[in-house]
Amino acid sequence: SQSWALLAANFRLLAGATAIAWFISFSCQFIPLVGGMLNWLLQGVLYGGLYLVFLNRIRGRPASVGDVFAGFGAGFAQLLLAGFLTKLLTTVGLCCCLVLPGLYLFVAWIFSVPLVADRRLEFWSAMELSRKVVTRVWLEMFALLVVIFLPVILAYVCVQIYLFCTAYPIVQDLITSGPPDFSHLRDMLVQVAKVSLPLALLFKIVLLLNLPFALGALSHAYESLFGARTAPHA
Numbered sequence: 001s002q003s004w005a006l007l008a009a010n011f012r013l014l015a016g017a018t019a020i021a022w023f024i025s026f027s028c029q030f031i032p033l034v035g036g037m038l039n040w041l042l043q044g045v046l047y048g049g050l051y052l053v054f055l056n057r058i059r060g061r062p063a064s065v066g067d068v069f070a071g072f073g074a075g076f077a078q079l080l081l082a083g084f085l086t087k088l089l090t091t092v093g094l095c096c097c098l099v100l101p102g103l104y105l106f107v108a109w110i111f112s113v114p115l116v117a118d119r120r121l122e123f124w125s126a127m128e129l130s131r132k133v134v135t136r137v138w139l140e141m142f143a144l145l146v147v148i149f150l151p152v153i154l155a156y157v158c159v160q161i162y163l164f165c166t167a168y169p170i171v172q173d174l175i176t177s178g179p180p181d182f183s184h185l186r187d188m189l190v191q192v193a194k195v196s197l198p199l200a201l202l203f204k205i206v207l208l209l210n211l212p213f214a215l216g217a218l219s220h221a222y223e224s225l226f227g228a229r230t231a232p233h234a
Helices: 002-009 011-028 035-058 065-072 076-096 099-108 112-119 123-136 138-148 150-176 182-226
Strands: none
Touching (some): 011 182, 035 065, 065 076, 076 112, 112 182, 150 182
16 A cells, blocks of 8 residues: 555656566566566665665655666666576576575565665675565565566466467477477477467566555665665655
């Protein structure tokens, strides 16, 4: 409810700042060879500035769309490391250590980037502080993340089901068709790509529409957990 009120009072500012961060992150993925890595490296920097926009409005302070680039200032290196390491270690936990360790780390480190941006902490200190505080309310934070990102979760599940239903007959046909025909395989891959690319774009658009509300809720949760100063009106 606090997030809806914040978004209603500052819609153009928060939606505009979120759209800029989303567009930069999305565009990085089209850079050949290094695009994916660049996106990972810049996420902490971009979202550090974006969190400051939300936190400033919650605290009744002025903010502008250009503040989304605040992370490229003095705290650039720490935000880069906080964003990159939390994403990397969470991914490793999800891929190599089954689901639960990675899920625990994802939730526990959720405030690492805003702590670096807001309190100017070093990346590891911010990660540890976030982990220690969030661990005490881990289930509540997990539930909050599920609720505020529910449109994104549902979109992801629907996309994965549709892709599986589309790709499964193609793979089955390839397996049962005898010796591999590379020209046929290429045609199948093109067919899968034609289906998956629009769905991936649709998922990104759902994420864009969901982000302002989700970040507003997370920013209010940050204020509650870490005792930052608040103002009666945003």
